[in-house]
Amino acid sequence: MGIGFREEGAYVGRALMLDLKFIRENTEAVRKGVTDRGLEVPLDRLLELDARRRKILTDLEEKRARHKRGNKEIGELMRRGEDAWALREEMGALSDEIKALEAEEGEIGAEIRDILIRIPNLPHETVPVGPDETFNQEVRRWGEPREFAFKPLSHWELGEGLDILDFQRGVKIAESRFTLLKGKGALMERALINFMLDLHTREHGYTEVFPPILVNEESMFSTGQLPKLKDEMYACRDDELYLIPTAEVPVTNIHRGETLREEDLPIYYCAYTPCFRREAGSYGRDIRGLIRQHQFNKVELVKFVHPDGSYDELEKLTRDAEDVLQRLGLPYRVEVLSTGDLSFSAAKCYDLEVWLPSYGEYKEISSCSNFTDFQARRGDIRFKPAGGGKSTFVHTLNGSGVAIGRTVAAILENYQREDGSVEIPEALRPYMHGMEEITAG
RNA sequence: GGAGGGGUGGCAGAGCGGACGAUUGCGAUGGUCUUGAAAACCAUUGGCCGGCAACGGCUCGCGGGUUCGAAUCCCGCCCCCUCCGCCA
Known part of the structure; x- marks a missing residue:
């Protein structure tokens, strides 16, 4: 086809x-x-x-x-x-x-x-108008950035000191922007995945899925990655398949071409997957550390909802993502993106930004969007009203819940101690065999 | 990778050039009967586009061709299944 x-x-x-x-x-x-x-x-x-x-x-x-x-x-x-x-x-x-x-x-x-196909989704009326990210507006803030009594290190310095992050070998194995996690670093990565999946499935009502990580063109088209972001994606040489840049793609495509029943809505999925991005055109940015990698892990939240409630669902989705950061005790702020910063398919988007001492600023760790019926049209995802009548497009939403690598970076930096060791957030300890800290050696 | 088989309405499954938008069964919906339910019986029942409607068009995996006419014939592509080989 x-x-x-x-x-x-x-x-x-x-x-x-x-x-x-x-x-x-x-x-x-x-x-x-x-x-x-x-x-x-x-x-x-x-x-x-x-x-x-x-x-x-x-x-x-x-x-x-x-x-x-x-x-x-x-x-x-x-x-x-x-x-x-x-x-x-x-x-x-x-x-x-x-x-x-x-x-x-x-x-x-x-x-x-x-x-x-070149017409983007229309911004919601509550989205601030402006040409770029400087017009984004802060919505709220949670937690206080910690005052350090010593000079805090960056997560890459901490990670190398603790021998849990190996940037050089990552480059050797693949190329730059790939990192090898070792020992407790690898464990923390895995622990965060499990912690987030458990939180969303057991407390927020999401159904866990594990989708294909290579997807076809039609899937990439329906969520809006194709045609615009083609250069951002890794493609297979001999097969018409792409490595996913986010689980949003395969998970939203679960229901592509389907007509759902109204009583089935809303549907909540969450998925852990690796994500792959070429990061073309960002050569100078975030070259150090885990912030901008070609391969990273992410737990993603995806919703299929009735059109009437999609903006309420966006608020709930954002809170679900925020809950992750709150339980980990990581200070963050929420911004609503301006029209100029909004992605092609989104009508409204909140970014969650976590505090990173090494940057001295808040850094994006999650992006929660309402796509209204935009993706549903491209992917032909409808629902049949319970009382009968014409089938209508659903609204789709998604958000990171949250990016794993950046969370590791945030934990290392925010929980560091003067001797270069790192305390493990309490919520994460059960997922790390009860461990309370990561120390050198 | 090799060899076969197949893609038709929610599902199962006919049709193989004109009366076929599609027999039939199941399911679903409405009704009769029943204290209620089941069973039985009767009726309705794919989707999309345009239109207030009447109505019209599109749709038998996708694209092209032959023909006055294609679900049916021809060509190309995609997908699925079975067997063999290989393999985590």
Whole structure:
């Protein structure tokens, strides 16, 4: 099947991005949403093409109806042994006209799709308007950054001192931005995964899944990674598969092409997976430590919900992610992203930023987004109303709950002691054989 | 990797050039009967697009071709299953 990414950029999704009818009826709102994000989309061209296409469609459908009727009649004539040559000739000519119209419609349709797939989701009205991240707004803060009586070390200094992080060997085995975890470092990584999964499944109502980590193009398209972020992803040489940049992709695609029952909603999933990102174009940033790796672990939260409640669900989802940081005693703040910083598919997004002493600032550790029906359209995920009626697109949400590597970094830095050892947060101890600290040797 | 088989409505499973948007069974929904339920019987029952509606179009894995007409014939692609080989 395939949707032809490699052929000619003809992305033929089933349902199309933003609803054309919606764009037709709310053109100015769409225009504002697009420009608020700092993007440009030829909306006028789109509307013009749409008008032309619908005109052709009317004509086409009328001709097809005549064609169908005529062919039926030929069948009847022939069964009765009567002459049908004249009608056959007429239908032949009609058939040619139809083919010509179809070709024309196809061309216009392709151009429409090319424009449509470049239209991002529209920001929610509560999203601050601004061109970049400096317009993000702090929503709340939790915990106090610790005052150190000594000069705190960075997590890479601590990790190397404790012999639990080995950056050089990571590079040797793979390349830069890969790290080898050892001993209690590896254990802490694993402990955090289990701690987070247990918290979300046992206390927050999520169902644990473990999805494929290589996914096909269609999956990448429906969550919005393709076509825009193609350069960010690792692709297989001989198979049309990509390494996932986040569990959002396979988990949201669990229900791609499905029509759910209203009474099944909301559906909450959480998944631990490794994630892979090429980090193209971020060469100078965060070169040291665990912050920006090509491979990292993450526990992800994904929701499929009724459209009416999706913004409440976003608040709940964000709180679920925050709960992780609170239980680990890590100070953080929550920011609502401005229009210019919002990802392509999201309508609203909260970033959770954890305090990192080595940076002297808050650093993103989770991103919680409401995609409204944007991904559901691209992936054709609907639900059937309980009382009957037309099936409608669900709303999808997801958020990190939370990034594991950055959590390790935050724990090392925030829980360090003057001698270079690190206390283990109480909530994590049961997952680390009761261990209370990590010391050298 | 080699050899076969197959993709049809929620499921099972027919159809193999015209009356087929698709026989039939199951399921589902509504009704009759019943104190209630089951059973039995009757009726309805795929999805999508456009339209207030009447109605029209699309849809038998995907794309192309042949034909007045394709679920049915031809070509290409994708996926699934079985057996053998290999393998954590």
